[in-house]
Amino acid sequence: MLSNLWLLFAIPAASATILLLSGKRALKWGPWLGVIAPAISFVLGLIMFFQLRDLNPRVTEQNLWSFIPVGDLQVSFGLMFDPLTAVFVLLITGVGSLIHLYAVGYMAHDERRVTFFGYFNLFITAMLLLVLGNNYVMLYLGWEGVGLASYLLISFWYTRPSAATAGKKAFIMNRVGDAGFILAIFLMFAYLNTVNYGQVFERVGSLSANTMLILGLLLLLGACGKSGQFPLQAWLPDAMEGPTPVSALIHAATMVTAGVYVIARSNPVFSANTTLQLIVVSVGTITLLLGCIIGCAKDDIKRVLAWSTVSQIGYMFLGVGLGGGAYALAIIHLLAHGFFKANMFLGAGSVMHGMKDQVDIRRFGALSKYMKITWLTFMMGWLAIIGIPPLSGYFTKEPIIAAAFERGDWTSWLFGWAALLGALLTAFYMTRLFVLTFHGPKRWTEGQHPHESPPVMWIPLVFLAIGSVVAGYLMHTSVVDWLNPVFAGVENVPEYEPVMPHWLISVLGVAFAVLGAGLAWAIFGRGTALEPEPAGVVVTAARNNLYTDAFNEVVFEKPGRWLTRALVYVDNKGVDGVVNGLAALVGGGSGRMRRLQTGFVRSYALSMLLGGVLVLGALLAVRLG
């Protein structure tokens, strides 16, 4: 099986092609084809996973064909399957299949559902290409593919202006990151003469510290764009305008983690420069706090989850930035997050399904009685994300926090406590979301009759909830060992003693989670006001996304708009003026010259005579003069 890696992405690609070409003819069977394709990939992935386990060393590469052969630049359409790729493949196809199944129910009444499943399969294809490639160009191919699929799916309901705008916003902000990423590829080719993972990592030691720093920063810019990290985080919450399965699959579980994958994959680059690591850690920490603070102030159920995603990916960036053993920790948090966040997003979709697409958590309440399965599965996700043992979040987030305390200098205190504060805030806003949605008094709008979703929607929820519960312990033990060979080159980083004992960090983490949850339950247990209340500076800022959107508008959008206006003026008045002026001169001049053609034969005869006289006069003047 391992010799046929291409089957993994070829199956969803074929399905996407069929679905996109058949349109309305596939209304009956199309969605099911869309579900089966990633499911087959998942089965194949599992078989390959077990085959990979028996290999030594655990990596297989194959070059299908020469992709870009130009002079010194030889890029092959090469695939690679190693432990890191394997877990990603299983996450993408596994969680992906469940979300596809859920979407069959969620999109059942949408008349463009075949197109939807076509895009969904396209996304799975591109994401698999992204993780399966053995060089940066292949990674970039998948990278742009998922960007396209994300754009198409965010603005799937394109007749809504907000969805169309959100799609454009996501695409444009992603381009900023993509520009960084492609510059990084150019830099690799210019300095290292290759874009293959293996060769790049072999030769990267020959780079000067500054070049390495720039290479890393460019890769980081790309990663920040795709993963919604500071300062490119603004698109991710707006991306919630898409259908809920899209939010779950693309903007929570898989695509947004591509940035983490890039940094983990490029670990020899990032581990080799401590400045770079400090920057990655700072980006992660800033983002995780930013996401938490804004998450506390939002009232839209999907936006709270979106900011929570931003903040959880901040934890993953913190992990990959710490380097050494923390790479594997970030990846297991990524996997666990894939389960519990997909679970909660789909739960939110189920709530919206039962509440006529209401998204305002102030308008829910007491739903635990009406949607028992959604309530129970959401509870598993909620307990997992806030880090209550023995659910998955505890096993994956706690080690990252502990690793943040092990940096060996004063920054341990800074990043460690920031991560702990993040845990407290996470518990607060997730509990607020949970309590306002499922408990407390009813605050519904008129005419609501909440009901449980059909089995095709709650079965994936149950699977994901089971994943949220049991996956943590499993990953904490076996997946870390499974992943560590990928990060083998970084084993010899110095290990520092944590500034606080491990048991104290664990106790503090759980205590903070319980404290945050208890606080939120105490405040919101009895419901909340239906309208936004006047609030202090911090809450107002958080409601306005900490003014990051305003900052972008003032610093980037406004000057850009002025520049375009100035350019339009110069173009209209200056460039067009010269061209139009010349044309008017010739046109006007010839219009006047034309008047010489009077149509009177005698005037022509006179001019001929005058011409003759002139010629004669000239001849005589020359002869006689």
Place this chain on the structure above:
Amino acid sequence: MTPMWYIVLSAILFSVGAVGVLIRRNAIVLFMCIELMLNAANLALVTFSRINGTLDGQIMAFFVMVVAAAEVVIGLAIIMLIFRTRRSASVDDANLLKY
């Protein structure tokens, strides 16, 4: 009798013809003036031939006569057609071909 007078006569005839072309409107008169100019040129050619003692000028005069004859045929035909369509032989009436 010096050949000079023939040249003078030729010049006078040419000038009369040229002025006629410029000031008259009747196409037939115009045509006759052109013939006058051509014949003035012929006279000059023959005179120069006489002065130089060669026959080139006289041969040239025959060419001019032949061309003039051909031109008269076509010209008169055109004038006839214009007259038939417009009931007028004035060259100023045929002024549609202009800007």
